[in-house]
Each structure stands twice: as structure tokens, then as C-alpha cells.
Amino acid sequence: MSDQDSWPMYGPDPANTGSVESAGPKRGIEETWQFSGEEVIATSPTLKDETVYVGEVGEFRDDQSHVYAVDATDGSEKWRYESAENGAPSLAVTDEYTIVAESRESYDNDDSGCITALDRSTGAIHWQFEVDDVVYAAPTVVDGTVFVGSHDNNLYAIDCETGEETWRFRTNSDVATTPAVSQGTVFIGSGRKDGHVYAVDAETGREQWRFKTGEYDDFNSMDEGGVFNAIAVSDGVVYAGAHDERLYALDAESGDERWNFKAEGGIDSSPALDDGTLFFSTWEDNIYAVDAIDGSVRWKVDVPTSQGARPVVADETLYIGAGILRAFDPETGEELWNDKSFRGEARPAIVDGTMYIGSGHLTAFEDP
Template identity: 40%
Template sequence: MVKESRRREILSVLGAVGASALAGCGTPSDGETNSQDSGTAGPWPMYSVDAANVGSLPDQSGPRENITTQWSFRTNDEVYSSPAVADGTVYVGSSDKTVYAIDAESGTETWAFDTDGVVYSSPAVVGGTVYVGCHDTKLYAIDAESGEQEWVFSEPGNNLWTPAVANGTVYVGSWDNNLYAVDSESGEQEWLFETGGVIQASPAVADGTVYVGSDDDTVYALDAESGTEQWTLQTGGFVQSAPAVVDGTVYVGSHDDTVYAIDAESGEEQWRYEMLGSLNSSPAVADGRVYLGNIDGFVYAVDAATGEEQWKYRTDGYVSTPAVVGDTVYAGSRDNSVYGLDAESGEVLWTFETGSRVESSPAVADGTVYVGSDDQSVYALTEE
């Protein structure tokens, strides 16, 4: 079992490294985020934008042509972590066991926080605090300005993944098969829910419900306050994709090579779309489309209401969770590149080559794409 879990961890690093993570308690309509916490500060404060993991900012814009490197920041090991951007600072983890705060404009280090394990997790920045899971079995709360530890929640022997933060609670999955709800102020456990398998992706939180996938091939819906099970849906493979929740529908991928659309209230399947490989990454949803990066090397766009394919674009490697900003889709690939694609047609607008595989998911803020690479660097990409 240990060897199998480690194999699945390696498979999951690209998109489920989040594995996920918020204004209002309802699911967002196009152009709205679902932060569910007035303390959220920033255009991309956590994995896939918010606690509902929508992965999109339709009313914003990002670079579409003449791409240049605004800056690159060097860590001491691979950067799988997906950056978060808040209050003019980029927060990101590294396999060098460190969480970094980087000035978004200049690329200079603001602070560095040392842990005892690799940091695959994407940080979540809410209310002046950075929350991040780590492979030293700990969930950290770090002061966003100073880099000082506020508290630590630990589950010995069990790695913790990307958290989602909503309404004063941090939700985080673990290798011990449990989803934990932790008070964001004190770090005290509020409840735990045991699934039948390892949780290796960020949960999604919307309308008072937490949605999470597990290696027992199941998607769970839990009451956000109590942890009580609301419904489950069985897929044909283990679920390391972070769910995205938009307009009353849960979109999630599975290792049965399928993405599912599920009614958020009842748990009934609405449609499914089959691809050519397992889906670890999280869907991004914008303007009536679901965008997917897959192990088969394709970026897909499918109709959010019907699941019908709109277009697909092939890269030469495993594709990370996409980010959709305005009329552009951004995604990283294990072919060492970051892509900008037209959201309507799938036409490639630009590519940017790094020194190694791009397993980090892009974050986009103020016209700049921030993304990590296995070449040990974080890049800020913008138009000339």
C-alpha cells in the first residue's frame, strides 16, 4: 500500500498537487469568484482562484502576444507548487522545503519560510495569513507580511495537500484518508471525515458544502460545518482531480479517463466526457465552457451544459490545471513549456519555454502569468 500511494503521489503532482482551493456563499456565476471570506486579498489568492476552484477570471485580462519574462526567481529545487498572488506578493512552495514570498513587481524575495518537507501544496492567502500543506505532515499558518509562523496543525505520518479556506475554516486532505476541517484562527481541529482512500487534491467549498475526491474512486459531498456526508458518486478510477463548482454543478476528473458533471445538490451525474488519458488536474470553468489539461498532452474545451467537445489542442507532454483569464487559456506542460491559447478557438497564441517540465498551474494577476517550473524557478510572464 505504501508503494502504491507513493506511485499515485507522483502521478498526482501535476494537477492534484493541489491539489485546489472563495465573496458570497453561493456558487459563482461567470465573472464572479466565490471566496466566501472577506479576508481574501488578491486576484489569485489560492489554487484555481478560490475555494470553489473555478480556475477563471472572465472579467480580467492576461498576456496574448509578444511575451517576455518580467522576472524569474530561483529556488533550490523543483517548483511543483502553483503560485498564489495577493496584495502584490507571489506565494509559492518548492521541493527545497521552503515557502517563498516574492514581490510580484520586481521578483525579489520578501521572506522565506522553512519546513521539514517538500512543498507541493499551493498556498492559500486569506485574512493576512498564508495556509499551506506540507510533506512533513503539517499544515502551516504563516503571517503573510512577516513570514512568521502563526500556528501549525500536524498529523504525524500523513502528508497534507493543498488547502481550501472558507468562512473561517481550512479544509485539507491527507494520506491517512481523512479530510480535516481546521479553525483558521487557532489551528484547532473542528472535524474530520474518513474516506476509503488517500486524498491528494484540494477540496472545493461552495454553498455550505465541501466536495472532495479520493483514491477510493469516489467523489464526496460533505456539510461544511459538521462534516456530515451529503452524497457520494462512484467513478471508475481513483479521483486525484480537485473539483470545480460553478452554477450548481461539480466538475471533476477521474483516472477512468473521464470528466464528470455532477449536480451539486443531489449528486446525480449530468454528463460525462471521455478523454484519452487520466485526468489529475482540476477543471477550469468560464463562459459556459469547461477547460481541462490532461495526461494525454491535450488541452480540452467542452460545453459546460452538455459535455460536448468544443476544441482540443495538443502539447507534447502532460498538461497542468489550466487558468482562464478573459479570452485566454494558460496551461503548463511537461514538454517544458507554458501555453497561451485562445479560449474561443483553441488557437495557440504563444509558447514560453522553461528549462524543464512545467507541472505547476499558472496564476494570473494584473496582466502577468506566474508559474513554477522543474528548472527550480518561478517565472513572471507579461507582454512587452
């Protein structure tokens, strides 16, 4: 759980727990401001020092996109960065820099990507690091190092100050998971034709262990499987959802399986972890609450269009943007409220009672 008064990365903490102590809206939502970019804002916002940072995705492959810094109090634009690429996932912010993972999807399949560090105050480019394919995973920044995966099958460690490569670790498929970093180890998942969870030494890039998903007999072998969501880590346990319809709990030191939970539908949703319970959604439009110790189900609710949406827990309320925005009691699964003024799938960022959502526009909501 993060106890910060900011939301500096997708996680929003390096371990990707998806849980914060800060309270969010309790009775519903009321819009306080809305910011519109040049293209479609479709990333989870990050926030630091009363500034919201968000990226956008071009509607067509030859569109350019932007990264925006927006005043968290009134929604006014502070600066914008015009990207040569046509899309960016969630950003990461440090005291000095905004870290952007950019992607260019071309019509001739000559896709590319780069990691860009922008001055957090001005939006000026500090450095850029090119990779050989698109980057759909958000970066994680820990102790001066940017960790990010790419569809070129690599996990990269990049010096946050210089932009120089520290090391790279190669898997056998695309890396579309936001890295989790805990106790000196980086945890990622790999995509189709590989389907492993990897543990990599954060300092050296050496593999510590790997775990293969999709090995159970009830897995449909016509689906190539894989891990495509952010992995969560807590108390020496790694939690990873996979396309084989299982949520795995793995020992963080050895990679040994502690338990697995068989869900209905593949899991693209990154799990949120709060007070001993894991929350995640599946392709079959279910949201589950599962005990983090033994994998037993605590509750399950059907939520239309939830699929890959990631729940967020803030001060004893579970939020999920899936078609419409919904709030649940994390203890019981009871729906507390929903709001149809929000449309789309988006993961909110919550700081000091305000919820920020990037879905078409960047919008700030508070209690009505």
C-alpha cells in the same frame, strides 16, 4: 466562482471552485506568445496586474529551478528568482508578494521544503519559512495569512507580512492538498495511512471536525487511499474526491456526509464547481458531471489520459488539459473542440479571453 480579472492562486479563489466568469477561447486556440525557462515549466500559472507568475521543476534532483514573472501581453521576462530547491508547485500572488512553495528532493531521502515570499515587483526575497519535507500543494492566501500543507504531515498558517508561524495543525499523513478557505475554516485532505478530510479554524488552528474516507466495503483495502486533490467549498458544502473512488459532499459546519458518488477509478482530480454541477476526472480516464445537490450523475465522457487532470470552467465552457487540450459543453458533455498542438497535462488559467498554460513552456492562447 471567481469574478476577478486575475488568477491569484490555484483555486483560483480561496474556496477552490475552479470556475471564473471571464471568457476563454470559444472556437479553438491560437498561440499568441510562448516563454521558455531554464528547466521544465510544469505549474499552473497565476496572474495579477498583467503579469504571469510561474514556476518550474528541475529534470534531476540536483537541478535548480526558477520562478518567473512574465509580461502577460507579450511574454517578455520581467524578473526571475533562482531557487535553491528543485521544484515548486503553483504560486499565489497578493498585492505585494509572490508566495512560492519550494521543494528539494534529495538522493539520500533527506527531502526538505520552504515557503518563500518574493517582492511581486522585483522578485527579491522578503522572507522564507522552512518546513521539514517537500511541499507539493499550492499555497492559499486569505486575509494576510498563507495556508499551506507539507509532506511533514502539517498544515501551516504563516503571517504573509512577516513570515512568522501563526499556528500549525498536525495530521497523520502528508498534506498534498491545496487548502480551501471558506467562512473562517480551512479544509484539507490527508494522504495514505490517514485519508481524512479535516476542517480547521483559520484563526486558531484548532480542529473542528474530521471525516474518514475509504470506509465503504467496496473499497480495495490493498490501496491505502487518501485525499490528494484540492477540496472545493460552496454554499456550506465541502466537496472532496478520494482514492477510494468516491466524491464526497460534507456539511461544512459538522462534517456530516450529505452524499457520496461512486466513480470508476480513484479521484486525484480537484473538482471544479459551476452552476450547481461538479466536474472531475478519474484514474480510469473518465470525466464526470455530478449534481452538487444530490450527487446524481448528469453526464460522463471517456477522455484518454485525463486521470488527475483538473477541469476549469470559464463562461459556460469546460476546459481540460489531458494529453491534448479539450473544450466541452458543461451542460451536455459534448466535446466542442480539441487542439493537438498542446501536449501534456496542465491546468489552464483564463483571464479576459486569454488562456495561459504551463506545460514545458508557458504559453498564451486566444481564439483563432
